[in-house]
Amino acid sequence: MSSLKARIEQVRQAGHKALGMFITSGFPDLTATPDLLKAIDAGGADFIELGMPFSDPLAEGIPIQRSSERALAAGVTMKDTLRFAAEFAAGSDTPLVLMGYGNPIMRYGIDKFFKDARSSGVQGVILPDVLPAPDSPFFRAATENGVDTICLVSPTTPPERAERIDALSSGFVYAVSVTGVTGTDKGDTQPIVDYLRRIRPSIVRNALMVGFGIRSAEDVRSMAAETDGAIVGSALVNLVSACWDNPDLSRSQRLAEVESFVRDLKSGTLS
Amino acid sequence: MSELTSTVSLPDKRGYFGQFGGAFVPEILVPALEELTEAFETAKQDPAFQACYHGLLRDYVGRPTALTFAERLTERLGGGRIYLKREDLCHTGAHKINNAIGQILLARRMGKTRIIAETGAGQHGVATATVCARFGMECIVYMGAEDIERQQLNVHRMRLLGAEVRPAVSGSQTLKDATNEAIRDWVTNVRDTFYIIGSVVGPHPYPAMVRDFHTVIGKEVQTALKEKEGRTDPDMLVACVGGGSNAIGMFHPFLKNEAVRCIGVEASGEGLDGRHAATLTLGEPGILHGALSYLLQDEEGQVSLAHSISAGLDYPGVGPEHAWLKQSGRVEYLSATDDEAMEGVQLLSETEGIIPALETAHAVAGLARIAKETAPQDLIVLNCSGRGDKDMQTIAEALS
Numbered sequence: 001m002s003s004l005k006a007r008i009e010q011v012r013q014a015g016h017k018a019l020g021m022f023i024t025s026g027f028p029d030l031t032a033t034p035d036l037l038k039a040i041d042a043g044g045a046d047f048i049e050l051g052m053p054f055s056d057p058l059a060e061g062i063p064i065q066r067s068s069e070r071a072l073a074a075g076v077t078m079k080d081t082l083r084f085a086a087e088f089a090a091g092s093d094t095p096l097v098l099m100g101y102g103n104p105i106m107r108y109g110i111d112k113f114f115k116d117a118r119s120s121g122v123q124g125v126i127l128p129d130v131l132p133a134p135d136s137p138f139f140r141a142a143t144e145n146g147v148d149t150i151c152l153v154s155p156t157t158p159p160e161r162a163e164r165i166d167a168l169s170s171g172f173v174y175a176v177s178v179t180g181v182t183g184t185d186k187g188d189t190q191p192i193v194d195y196l197r198r199i200r201p202s203i204v205r206n207a208l209m210v211g212f213g214i215r216s217a218e219d220v221r222s223m224a225a226e227t228d229g230a231i232v233g234s235a236l237v238n239l240v241s242a243c244w245d246n247p248d249l250s251r252s253q254r255l256a257e258v259e260s261f262v263r264d265l266k267s268g269t270l271s
Numbered sequence: 272m273s274e275l276t277s278t279v280s281l282p283d284k285r286g287y288f289g290q291f292g293g294a295f296v297p298e299i300l301v302p303a304l305e306e307l308t309e310a311f312e313t314a315k316q317d318p319a320f321q322a323c324y325h326g327l328l329r330d331y332v333g334r335p336t337a338l339t340f341a342e343r344l345t346e347r348l349g350g351g352r353i354y355l356k357r358e359d360l361c362h363t364g365a366h367k368i369n370n371a372i373g374q375i376l377l378a379r380r381m382g383k384t385r386i387i388a389e390t391g392a393g394q395h396g397v398a399t400a401t402v403c404a405r406f407g408m409e410c411i412v413y414m415g416a417e418d419i420e421r422q423q424l425n426v427h428r429m430r431l432l433g434a435e436v437r438p439a440v441s442g443s444q445t446l447k448d449a450t451n452e453a454i455r456d457w458v459t460n461v462r463d464t465f466y467i468i469g470s471v472v473g474p475h476p477y478p479a480m481v482r483d484f485h486t487v488i489g490k491e492v493q494t495a496l497k498e499k500e501g502r503t504d505p506d507m508l509v510a511c512v513g514g515g516s517n518a519i520g521m522f523h524p525f526l527k528n529e530a531v532r533c534i535g536v537e538a539s540g541e542g543l544d545g546r547h548a549a550t551l552t553l554g555e556p557g558i559l560h561g562a563l564s565y566l567l568q569d570e571e572g573q574v575s576l577a578h579s580i581s582a583g584l585d586y587p588g589v590g591p592e593h594a595w596l597k598q599s600g601r602v603e604y605l606s607a608t609d610d611e612a613m614e615g616v617q618l619l620s621e622t623e624g625i626i627p628a629l630e631t632a633h634a635v636a637g638l639a640r641i642a643k644e645t646a647p648q649d650l651i652v653l654n655c656s657g658r659g660d661k662d663m664q665t666i667a668e669a670l671s
Contacts, residue, residue: 055442055573056559058454059297065441077571102295103558107572129295129558154299156461161301179299180459 002148004047004095004123004171008207008228011046017269018229019044019220020209021236021262022099024051024067025084026076028244033080036240037088037096039255043262045094046269049126049231052081052100059128061183063234067241078108082120089121097124097150097171102138110137114145124148124171132168139168153203155179155195162202172207175199175227177214183234186213189222196226220268232265281595286475288595294474296454296561303461308476310381315483320376327372328487331405332362334369336488338495338652343622350642351506351649354499355625356492356521358656363398365628365657366488366517371398371467373484375406378465385409385464389453391418391446391513392583392630393425394657395469400434410434413452415445418582424661443576446586450560470514471590474561478590485520492652493524505650507532511634512551512604513584515593517656526601535593536637538579539606546578549606550589551597564591580609580665581629583657607636613669615639616659628657629665 001009011018021040025033033050040048053068053076060068085096098117105113105127117125124147130138132151142149148171153162156179166173177192178184186192192210200208210223211231224230239261243254281288294304314320328334337357345353358366371388378386386403388410390396396412403410412429416438419426429436439448450472457466471478471485493503504525510518512535525531540547547553550565557566559574567575567587577587596602607615615635620626627635631654638653645651659666 056447056451058451058560059458061455069441072573101558103566103568103574104572106556106558107568107570128297129561131294131296131298131301152298154297156299156302158302165298176297176299179461181455184459 002123002171004097004148005207007046007095008172012207012228015271017224018046018207018209019266019269020047020049020211020229020231021045022049022051022231022233023236023240024053024064024071025081026053026071026074027067027237028070028240029074030076030080032244033084034087035255036258037084039259040262041092041094043259044266045262046229047095047097049097049099049233050081050085052078052098052104054101054104057101059181061181061234063183063237067237078104082116085122086120095123096121097126097148098122099126102127102130105138111141114141114147118145118147122147124150126150126174128152132165134168150174152176153199157199159199159202162199166203166205169206172209172228173203174231175208175210177210177212177223180212182212184213192223193226200226217264217268220265224269229269236261281592282475282479286479288592289598291562291564291594292475292478292591293563294561295558295563296474297458299458299461300474304474304476306381310377311476311480314377314380320380324373324376328369332368332372333360334487335491335495336360338492338499340499341623344619347618347622348639348642351645351647351651353638353642353651353653354496355623355653355655356488358488358517358654359625359627359631359658363394363401364660365394365398366485366520367395367398367469368401369487369520370469370481370484370516371395371402374465374467375402375408378467379406381465383463383465385460386467387411387413387453387456387464388467388469389413389446389449390469391415391449391585392581392628393418393422393429393661394583396434396436397425397428397432399467399469400429400432403434404432411456412436413439413449413456415439415443415449417444418446418449421665422582422661445582447574447577454560470516471519471592472514472560472562472588478562478592481516482519482523482592485516486523488517488520488654489522489524492521496650496652500650504528504531505652507534507645507649507651509534509536509634509638509651510654511536511584511630511656512589512593513538513548513586513630514588515590517654519590519592521652521654522602533602534637534641535602535604536633537604537606538581538584538612538633539608540578540580542608543606547606548577548579548584548586550587551593551604552606554589556594559588562591564594565589565597580612580669581633583628583630584633605637605640607633611636613666616666625655626659627655628659629662631656
């Protein structure tokens with residue numbers, strides 16, 4: 001069992017739900033990422049998604065788009081991201097996964113990427129524009145290097161496809177809460193609850209985590225109730241933007257804000 | 272075999288032309304793409320759909336378009352006999368409407384009520400707004416903020432036709448970013464929305480479907496050339512390539528005849544050592560907008576900003592079938608700079624009384640360079656993909 005899967009299972013056995021937190025690598029600048037990862041960890045995240053910035057992130061809403069642009073403007077590279085992952089893994093046993101688009105990985109070299117990701121302590125990847133297929137070079141390389149491939153299901157995914165996705169997924173299965181991009185206002189929760197209940201029986205090999213549009217401890221509690229946990233991204237990115245753009249806050253105050261936000265979200269996962 | 276059925280068997284079932292193509296999209300879109308593939312395959316075989324599509328091409332678009340012998344251009348360039356395939360005479364002023372008609376008929380067949388599109392120069396946006404007006408459907412066109420600025424005339428046309436033009440303000444504020452925004456809209460509204468992609472790009476089945484809706488160009492060339500010259504196949508075909516729809520529409524029916532030399536002309540902007548849009552000439556394989564193809568990108572895999580004086584060619588990607596045709600060597604790809612394109616505009620205007628679109632002007636410039644390689648008895652067909660009215664302000668500024 002991978003350490004990511006084991007972590008979610010451990011939380012589940014304790015009767016709680018898992019909390020995953022997303023932050024963009026190199027955002028708002030290169031020096032921030034190592035400290036942000038530590039603050040998120042200290043706040044109680046059960047795993048962390050580190051975003052590999054891409055110039056054309058077509059599944060992202062405005063907050064994560066802007067964070068990617070800002071990180072790229074700051075000069076972040078794939079090597080930097082892998083280094084942040086390795087440094088974090090050296091000081092924490094909280095699983096870290098990388099989230100990003102196919103092209104930067106292809107450019108880096110697919111096999112080399114998964115080899116380097118593994119040696120940097122990365123537990124899994126989430127690739128929103130790479131569809132699950134056993135003969136995909138991305139999936140082959142991930143499997144060969146023991147990196148989990150976390151696949152997504154969405155409200156438009158039919159049950160038989162969800163079963164195939166579950167079979168090709170490892171670490172967990174990521175349920176996109178709504179048809180939309182990250183940071184979308186999820187609106188009425190009842191249709192999401194109905195969808196999660198509908199899809200859940202198809203996901204038997206993996207834990208099911210829900211994300212997109214989850215902003216508060218209350219959101220986490222209501223969404224996680226139908227799954228094994230929830231993932232928060234855009235809301236954290238917005239908070240980091242606001243803190244870093246506020247000249248009246250010191251660095252430690254900014255990091256304290258982040259840690260306290262994560263701790264509050266985590267409270268929504270406790271039974 | 273129906274008229275829309277492809278003459279070359281690619282893409283394969285999974286949407287690949289060799290190593291290129293495929294579908295690199297969020298999971299949300301997978302059922303929609305499967306549904307679209309199915310609907311298109313069924314429609315192709317349906318005589319009622321064919322009749323409706325070809326009826327509209329005839330009575331609404333004005334097809335077949337003329338094949339015009341370019342007597343003075345032939346004299347000036349001193350090579351083979353040059354014919355112009357007059358897509359500039361299509362309703363709305365460019366070839367783009369062939370595809371817009373085909374896709375909106377599919378949208379109606381699939382029961383979709385809302386149409387979205389991306390546009391660069393505005394020609395595909397105008398074509399989409401036009402067919403939406405014709406069928407009374409809601410239309411939203413995403414357009415880069417910079418393109419809105421340099422293609423004002425087309426923005427006015429789209430609004431007059433009842434479309435909402437939404438500016439894409441991220442990144443380079445051009446076609447690439449308009450396409451990102453359109454995909455995000457589709458991801459959000461996938462259940463009731465049909466995305467009419469304007470070129471042979473995007474995830475499977477779009478590159479093959481858009482191609483098939485444009486092969487009418489090449490087929491008409493065959494018919495007209497047979498009538499005028501006694502043979503269906505010319506010695507050389509020349510077309511501009513941005514995403515590559517007008518080029519593939521003309522080339523495709525001829526690809527199986529290796530004797531027909533096919534030339535695609537990309538935009539090299541300020542020059543290949545400066546800012547350009549010569550994706551096949553200088554790009555590397557990469558993934559953008561749902562497909563694996565050639566791509567202008569940096570060493571980190573970040574997509575580069577393309578540049579061309581022509582908004583329709585200002586795109587860092589290219590259709591995956593062109594990537595395959597380049598790799599296989601079946602099609603040759605050249606490039607022409609902004610300055611050469613401007614010379615092409617003047618050349619065709621002065622010799623033939625036809626003001627071409629800036630996109631088409633690149634093909635003229637490419638042909639001007641290689642016409643001498645042909646013999647006087649050779650037949651050349653240049654795809655005059657659009658008319659230049661929309662570009663008059665840019666042309667006036669460049670020539671002042």
